[in-house]
Amino acid sequence: MRARVPGLAPIRRISTSNEAPLWVVAAFAVVALGWHAGAPRGGALHHALEHGALMAAMMLPLAAPSAKVVAERSLRSRRSRTIVEHLAGFTAVWFVFGSAAALGVYELGGLVAPPWSFALVLVAAIAWQTSGSRRRFADRCGRVRVGPLRGWRCDVFTVTAGAAHAAGCLVTCGLAMTAMVAAPHVLVMAALYVAYLSEWVPGPNPFARDRVRRPVRAYAALALLTAGLALLG
Amino acid sequence: MPVRRGASTPDAAADLDVYAEGVRLMRERSEQDQSDPIGWWYQSLIHGNPGATGWQPGEPDDWSQCRHGSWFFLPWHRIYLMQFERIIQSLTGEADWGLPYWDYTDPNEIQVPPQFLDESSPLFDPDRTLRPRTVAAPTWQRQGTFAAFGGRPQTAPGDYHRGRFPGDVELNPHNVVHGFVGGDMAGFQSPLDPLFWIHHCNIDRLWEEWLTLPGRANPEDDEWLNTTFSFPDPEEGRRTVRVGDVGTTAAAGYSYDVLPPPDELRPAAMLADVVENPRKDDDLDLVGASPGKGSVRSGAHIDVEHPAAEQRLLSDAGPEEQQARGLFLRLENAGVEGGDASSMWNVYVRIAGGEPYLVGTIAPFGLAGLTESGGRQTITFDLSEIADTVAAEDTSAVDVTFEPAGPDVEGEPFWERAALYTTAG
Numbered sequence: 001m002r003a004r005v006p007g008l009a010p011i012r013r014i015s016t017s018n019e020a021p022l023w024v025v026a027a028f029a030v031v032a033l034g035w036h037a038g039a040p041r042g043g044a045l046h047h048a049l050e051h052g053a054l055m056a057a058m059m060l061p062l063a064a065p066s067a068k069v070v071a072e073r074s075l076r077s078r079r080s081r082t083i084v085e086h087l088a089g090f091t092a093v094w095f096v097f098g099s100a101a102a103l104g105v106y107e108l109g110g111l112v113a114p115p116w117s118f119a120l121v122l123v124a125a126i127a128w129q130t131s132g133s134r135r136r137f138a139d140r141c142g143r144v145r146v147g148p149l150r151g152w153r154c155d156v157f158t159v160t161a162g163a164a165h166a167a168g169c170l171v172t173c174g175l176a177m178t179a180m181v182a183a184p185h186v187l188v189m190a191a192l193y194v195a196y197l198s199e200w201v202p203g204p205n206p207f208a209r210d211r212v213r214r215p216v217r218a219y220a221a222l223a224l225l226t227a228g229l230a231l232l233g
Numbered sequence: 234m235p236v237r238r239g240a241s242t243p244d245a246a247a248d249l250d251v252y253a254e255g256v257r258l259m260r261e262r263s264e265q266d267q268s269d270p271i272g273w274w275y276q277s278l279i280h281g282n283p284g285a286t287g288w289q290p291g292e293p294d295d296w297s298q299c300r301h302g303s304w305f306f307l308p309w310h311r312i313y314l315m316q317f318e319r320i321i322q323s324l325t326g327e328a329d330w331g332l333p334y335w336d337y338t339d340p341n342e343i344q345v346p347p348q349f350l351d352e353s354s355p356l357f358d359p360d361r362t363l364r365p366r367t368v369a370a371p372t373w374q375r376q377g378t379f380a381a382f383g384g385r386p387q388t389a390p391g392d393y394h395r396g397r398f399p400g401d402v403e404l405n406p407h408n409v410v411h412g413f414v415g416g417d418m419a420g421f422q423s424p425l426d427p428l429f430w431i432h433h434c435n436i437d438r439l440w441e442e443w444l445t446l447p448g449r450a451n452p453e454d455d456e457w458l459n460t461t462f463s464f465p466d467p468e469e470g471r472r473t474v475r476v477g478d479v480g481t482t483a484a485a486g487y488s489y490d491v492l493p494p495p496d497e498l499r500p501a502a503m504l505a506d507v508v509e510n511p512r513k514d515d516d517l518d519l520v521g522a523s524p525g526k527g528s529v530r531s532g533a534h535i536d537v538e539h540p541a542a543e544q545r546l547l548s549d550a551g552p553e554e555q556q557a558r559g560l561f562l563r564l565e566n567a568g569v570e571g572g573d574a575s576s577m578w579n580v581y582v583r584i585a586g587g588e589p590y591l592v593g594t595i596a597p598f599g600l601a602g603l604t605e606s607g608g609r610q611t612i613t614f615d616l617s618e619i620a621d622t623v624a625a626e627d628t629s630a631v632d633v634t635f636e637p638a639g640p641d642v643e644g645e646p647f648w649e650r651a652a653l654y655t656t657a658g
Contacts, residue, residue: 072517073519073565073652074519075518075519075538076518076519136606136607137607140606140607140608142387142397142608143397143566143607143608143609144566145566145649146522146565146566146649146650146652147525147649147650148522148524149519149521149522149538150538
């Protein structure tokens with residue numbers, strides 16, 4: 001039998017899915033939001049918690065694939081820490097963008113009545129989401145920067161790499177997220193999120209065109225839902 | 234049921250004649266109508282358009298559909314070849330014709346089959362460069378998982394045309410042979426060269442051969458099994474095939490003449506190694522990395538980590554796990570500036586200033602297009618042959634150097650980090 005050598009010897013597996021906790025937290029956030037939908041309105045703390053749950057429900061599923069890659073590319077003993085650092089950078093950028101988008105949507109509402117302001121943002125988002133330019137940007141989606149193995153340089157790098165990854169996502173998906181912020185109803189927001197995720201859905205995919213048409217179909221369904229809700233008042 | 238035979242074997246002579254006639258007829262159809270779906274030109278564009286970064290709106294749905302750098306590399310090309318075989322069968326009336334394969338893994342067949350060098354033959358392509366290259370031996374037989382052998386699933390919504398995580402058989406021999414032949418074969422419209430089809434037929438055969446090795450299996454994920462690909466068909470107009478229905482050649486409806494290859498063509502040591510020591514890279518542990526970015530011109534210096542925090546996780550492993558130890562070098566987030574697939578670089582690893590080991594060859598097939606669109610790829614080399622040496626000397630650092638695989642190599646592959654990973658199997 002060969003001698004065991006530190007650092008190159010077999011290592012006991014601790015977890016097979018490093019990003020699994022993100023899905024658990026996101027699921028809890030969705031449940032919390034659903035439970036909260038019928039609760040009476042509260043103060044600042046209430047709104048902060050609501051906003052946090054919304055961020056967790058929407059952002060963690062989007063961050064999970066890159067978090068998986070980041071974890072696999074770090075020392076096993078640092079994987080949990082790396083995921084947290086990556087998420088910190090990732091969500092910070094989206095938080096700032098989300099706040100700016102909310103402000104922009106509010107200002108737009110002053111110029112154009114809210115149902116039409118949402119329609120404007122939605123049309124712009126659909127046009128971008130299904131454009132050839134945007135698909136070319138999507139080629140960069142799976143790219144997560146890699147850097148030092150340990151120490152404070154590793155911590156700083158991981159946070160900034162998470163932020164840089166989110167910045168890349170802003171280009172591809174920022175308009176879709178802005179449409180979500182502008183959504184007049186939580187059901188429309190949820191439907192928009194499903195439409196957005198439709199391009200991630202694996203499965204039968206014989207042609208490149210279907211990667212375009214699938215979101216188009218999803219957005220068309222969303223438009224019908226929105227119109228239906230508007231008719232129902 | 235079609236039987237596919239080695240192109241250099243006497244039995245394949247008649248098959249090559251049919252192939253040449255089929256190519257002539259397909260070219261003729263394209264000369265009459267370039268948009269003919271079963272013509273030579275259109276069929277090459279199904280694989281890829283040399284000037285585009287992927288399918289563009291306005292182009293026929295069929296164009297630029299090839300899958301590289303992911304777990305769809307093997308099944309997409311299998312179905313592409315099956316449809317090509319049906320076209321030749323239909324045009325020539327040879328219903329049982331089987332596409333020959335070019336077995337460059339066999340020392341007796343390593344040269345380009347002579348029929349493809351005859352300038353009067355439809356199988357000739359004047360654009361080939363066929364520059365002499367010295368490259369590393371493939372390591373695909375060692376890989377224990379489909380991900381390591383054939384590629385990984387994508388983790389982002391971008392398409393699979395140019396993926397980010399190719400398997401070992403795609404990197405070598407697939408990319409290397411594309412680079413060696415050069416000309417049309419160096420780009421994504423490579424099916425213009427008749428060698429493309431017998432090259433990919435061999436890659437398809439290697440997939441089947443790999444499945445005969447102990448413990449090897451195709452993915453069982455629904456995403457892989459239920460994905461379908463659709464191609465023009467000479468009889469039915471269009472044919473859609475489910476990946477799960479062509480996971481083996483028996484299921485797909487054809488066979489190879491020699492499978493697995495005769496043992497006398499394989500070094501005994503490699504056979505024993507393959508059977509007893511499959512490399513499984515589905516759960517690797519990072520043990521060292523270069524401090525920053527690098528390129529083939531700068532090389533890479535990797536500090537091997539032996540931190541206390543990692544040692545706490547070490548466990549005494551049984552004999553089976555000890556034997557299954559693997560060591561991998563990864564060039565992470567790799568791209569290339571300039572050159573094409575024929576600009577290949579050999580990868581050498583030097584331990585403690587000792588002799589350099591040739592561990593692999595970079596053949597950047599398709600990498601330029603991915604780089605241009607901002608994408609990057611992880612290129613993996615199996616260093617398991619020298620894992621014991623690295624371990625025995627308690628190595629604290631590994632130097633990686635690169636040498637051009639020929640005298641006229643251009644371009645400069647680069648990466649964000651060079652890293653070492655181990656696995657317990």
